[in-house]
Structures are given as C-alpha cells and as structure tokens.
Amino acid sequence: MLKILRGLGWTLMGLLVLAIVVWCASRMWPIPESRLQAQQRLETRLPAPGRNGYAQLWTLAVDGLDALQREQALAEDVRRWDAEPHGNNVTQPQHSSRPDALHPRASASCGPAAGGCLAQVRADPQRFAEAHAGHHALHARLEQLAEADNFVSPFQPKGEGILVPLPTYGLVVDATSARALAYIQGDVDGALRGSCLGLQLGRRLVPGGSSLVESIVGASLVQANAQLLADMLVELPADHPLPAECALAMQPMRADEQSLCRAMQGEYAMSRAAIETSSREFGGVLVLDRSSTLARVAGNLGWACGAAATAALEADRPLPVSAPPQRDFGCLSNIMGCVLTDIAAPAYPAYSSRTQDAAAMLRLLGAQRWLRQQADDPSDALQRLPAQFRSPVRAPQLSADGSRLQVPRRSPSRSAAESPWLSVPLQASPAAGATARD
Structure with a gap:
C-alpha cells in the first residue's frame, strides 16, 4: 500500500x-x-487639435450656464471620478440630477435611423411641437457645439464598475425633428441652417471623440441630417440659396473624417x-x-x-x-x-462601415443638388456626375422608377424596416405640402 x-x-x-x-x-x-x-x-x-467642446457636451442637459460654469462643472465631476476608485459616484453629469435638467423625450424621436423624419413630423406636427417644448435653449447649445473641433473626454478609464462616464447622448440627436418641424412651420432657412450645423456636429464627433460611442452618434447625426436636408431641398427650387453654414458642412467627407482610429484607441x-x-x-x-x-x-x-x-x-x-x-x-x-x-x-x-455610409449619404446629398440643377434628364446627367459625388465602388444610380438616387447600404440594418439602399429623392412626394414653396 x-x-x-x-x-x-x-x-x-x-x-x-x-x-x-x-x-x-x-x-x-x-x-x-x-x-x-x-x-x-x-x-x-x-x-485632437483645436477647441475641445466636451464641457458643453457634458453639461448639455442644463440651461442657464455660461462657458466658465460648464468648464467648472466638468472639472468637479472629473475630480469626483478620480477620487473614487471604482468611479461609481459619477455615473452621469452631476448637474443632470437637478430638477430642471433636460432629459431625452421618446416622442421627439424619428426612430433609430431618423428615416423619413420630415414625413413623420408633417403627419403629426402637434406631437413633435409638444416634445420640443422648452428645448429652444438646448437646440441653440447644439448649434454652438458644431463650432467645436473635438470632444476629448478628460475622464480616465477605470478597470471595474463603469469604465468611463458618458454624456447624455440622447439629447444630441434631439434637434433633428425640431428642424423638420421648423421647416413645415415655414422657417425654411432656419431649418436648413440647423440641419447643416447638425451635419457639422456629426462630422466633428466621428473622428474627434474618445470612444466608439461618439463616432457612432456622429455618423448617425451625419446620416440623419443629410437625409433631412435632401427631403427638404427636393421641395425647394433647385437654385434655392443655402445658408452660409452649409457650404462647409455639405462638402464630401475626407478619409480622416470617417476614421474610427481615435475611437478604437479609446476602446483599447x-x-x-x-x-x-x-x-x-x-x-x-x-x-x-x-x-x-x-x-x-x-x-x-x-x-x-x-x-x-x-x-x-x-x-x-x-x-x-x-x-x-x-x-x-x-x-x-x-x-x-x-x-x-x-x-x-x-x-x-x-x-466598421457606419461612417462610410454616412459619407455616402453626404455624397448623395451633393449629387441630388447637382442633378436638380442640370437641364437634361437625370439618367443622362448622371453620366457626368462630378467625381466628388461618386466613389470607385458605389456609384450613385437611379431607383427602378427613377424617383430616387441611391447606393447600396454597407452597414447592417438597424431595423427590419430599414432599406438595403441609402437614397435621396429626386422628386417631391405628392403628399408634401406647399409650405416650403410659399
């Protein structure tokens, strides 16, 4: 044994x-x-060169603060975050717990991809008017955000609990339907200007944030505002003058503006x-x-x-x-x-392809405006489409009935109702009112 x-x-x-x-x-x-x-x-x-707009983004939910107060509020939350080993005492901006702080309203949303937002607002303007009541100052702050160059977070990641706190991103997309509402109420130029600033904000968020969340929110903003602009512009004369803010915002996105590198560096x-x-x-x-x-x-x-x-x-x-x-x-x-x-x-x-689809949507917007200014048939004019509005892989094409300009969607659909095509209208919908033409 x-x-x-x-x-x-x-x-x-x-x-x-x-x-x-x-x-x-x-x-x-x-x-x-x-x-x-x-x-x-x-x-x-x-x-991330240029002016950092993170303080404004972090305190977006609060009215009545000046720029210095917003910087101070952010600095205090960063101090609280650094002082707590697990960071559980800073799950959201401290100011967002105030009774008067704003919160996203589901009734203001046009859906995950904000598709057909103009038609949705036109069908039920009262719902959207009520949803945006009291948000005028918020929309003004969102327009100011578009002037920032980047949105680099000062919060350093922690290894457990909440890895890093995030702003109230639901409010960032709040203004899309508000601009559609302004358009059908007759403020055409204000709606165009706001949508172009929304485009600009999205373009800055994609490469200028600290995590993948900012980039995806930015890509969604670009796509939603480009779609809204296309839906509004098709109801206006082809030579309708655009606000000055649109000149830069509607330019095709460069490769570095579509890059997810900084976002993935943040995830890493x-x-x-x-x-x-x-x-x-x-x-x-x-x-x-x-x-x-x-x-x-x-x-x-x-x-x-x-x-x-x-x-x-x-x-x-x-x-x-x-x-x-x-x-x-x-x-x-x-x-x-x-x-x-x-x-x-x-x-x-x-x-990986969300930002590429956002860039494709912006090219479609430019192609729509160019085609509508040509005297010949769109199918003929499309052969002369400037290179800046096409890509070597996804050249715009007409839909089967010729009413829309489209390219294949590359990113996975976010809902069963989402089309496999990215598209913009070339003809105004028969259901569209005459508000913009009056």
Whole structure:
C-alpha cells in the first residue's frame, strides 16, 4: 500500500511539474507580429487639435450656464471620478440630477435611423411641437457645439464598475425633428441652417471623440441630417440659396473624417484598464496574461488605424477588419484573456462601415443638388456626375422608377424596416405640402 501511495505521489508531482512546464511554455509563447503592430498603432494616440467642446457636451442637459460654469462643472465631476476608485459616484453629469435638467423625450424621436423624419413630423406636427417644448435653449447649445473641433473626454478609464462616464447622448440627436418641424412651420432657412450645423456636429464627433460611442452618434447625426436636408431641398427650387453654414458642412467627407482610429484607441484604453485591474486580483495572474490579452484586444481593434484603413476609406472599400485572433498555445495560460477577447470580437465589425455610409449619404446629398440643377434628364446627367459625388465602388444610380438616387447600404440594418439602399429623392412626394414653396 505504501508503495502505491508513494507511486501516486510521484505521479501527482510529475503531473504538477508537467503542468508548470506547460504553463510556463504557454506564457513564453510568442505574440504574432501583426498583433504587436496593431497594439503600437492603438497606443500611439492620435492628436485632437483645436477647441475641445466636451464641457458643453457634458453639461448639455442644463440651461442657464455660461462657458466658465460648464468648464467648472466638468472639472468637479472629473475630480469626483478620480477620487473614487471604482468611479461609481459619477455615473452621469452631476448637474443632470437637478430638477430642471433636460432629459431625452421618446416622442421627439424619428426612430433609430431618423428615416423619413420630415414625413413623420408633417403627419403629426402637434406631437413633435409638444416634445420640443422648452428645448429652444438646448437646440441653440447644439448649434454652438458644431463650432467645436473635438470632444476629448478628460475622464480616465477605470478597470471595474463603469469604465468611463458618458454624456447624455440622447439629447444630441434631439434637434433633428425640431428642424423638420421648423421647416413645415415655414422657417425654411432656419431649418436648413440647423440641419447643416447638425451635419457639422456629426462630422466633428466621428473622428474627434474618445470612444466608439461618439463616432457612432456622429455618423448617425451625419446620416440623419443629410437625409433631412435632401427631403427638404427636393421641395425647394433647385437654385434655392443655402445658408452660409452649409457650404462647409455639405462638402464630401475626407478619409480622416470617417476614421474610427481615435475611437478604437479609446476602446483599447478602456480594455487595458479592465485587463490591468483583473490581472491584479487574487489568482488573476494564473489565468490572465496581461501582455498576451492586450495584444489580442489590439488584434480585434487595430484594423481601424494605419495605412490600409486610410486607403480603404479613400476608395470607399470595406475596411480591412481582421478576423478574431485564433486560439493558440498561449491560451493555455491565458484562459480568461482568450475568452474575453473572443466574446468582444464580433461586436466591432458591425460598426466598421457606419461612417462610410454616412459619407455616402453626404455624397448623395451633393449629387441630388447637382442633378436638380442640370437641364437634361437625370439618367443622362448622371453620366457626368462630378467625381466628388461618386466613389470607385458605389456609384450613385437611379431607383427602378427613377424617383430616387441611391447606393447600396454597407452597414447592417438597424431595423427590419430599414432599406438595403441609402437614397435621396429626386422628386417631391405628392403628399408634401406647399409650405416650403410659399
């Protein structure tokens, strides 16, 4: 019996030694060079020159504050965030808890993609008038936000709880239906001006924020306001003068304006904070390899940065989204890291084309205005469409009935009702009132 027990002991010890050897070998497993390069691109934070509008964005829900008071309110919330290890005391702007703070109203929304917003408002103007009651100052602040160059958050990510607090983004899209309401009420130029400023704000949010949320909100703003402008302009004379704010806002988006690089750098920073916190927990070091996990995260996110991404954006080709990192021998000692990165990987490709569709919508808006100013038939004029309004991959085409100009949608649909085409009208709807023409 003693010999048997001694044999079992040696066997268990041998297995333990083997496990330690395998674990150590797994920890020393080399990280692929492609992941290391992606990690370097994500850690080299892109600059955000110009004026930072984050204080105004952070305190958007509050009326009656001047610029200095908004900066002070943001600074106080940052101080509270830094002072609390888990950040649970700053889940939203402190001022947003005031009784007079504004909150998003569902009745003001035209839906996830704000499609057909002008028609929705025209069908039920009273609903939207009531939804926007008391929001005049909010809409003025949103127009001021469009003057900012970037929206870089001063909140540093934490590794647990709420990774980073976010502004009340529901209010950022509040003004879209308000501009449609202004249009049908006869304030045509005010509606056009506001929509162009909404376009401008979206264009600044896409590359100038600190996380993917800002970029997606920005892309949605560009797409919604471009659609609204197209729906309004088709009811106006082709040579109707545009407000000065539209000259810059309606220019085609450059590749750097569509880039998600800063956004993914922000996502990487949040992931790094969470990984570093987890690796310090008891037992975490045994199942979480910090370096390997960070490299796997970079493999999920690094496609947004670099020359290949820029070239794809310039040519309007799908971004070269990397396949999720494959399980390898290194995962034996990094079980938690591999599981977490596998879970997160599928979420990002769905967002990769949102900004490209926003840029395509803006090109369609420019093409619509150009086509309506041509004397010949749209099908003939379309052959001469200036290069700035087309892409090598998605050239605008007429719909089957010739009433709309369209290109294929690249991003996944957000609802069953969303068309596979991005399109703008070339003819006013018969149901459209004569408000804008009077």
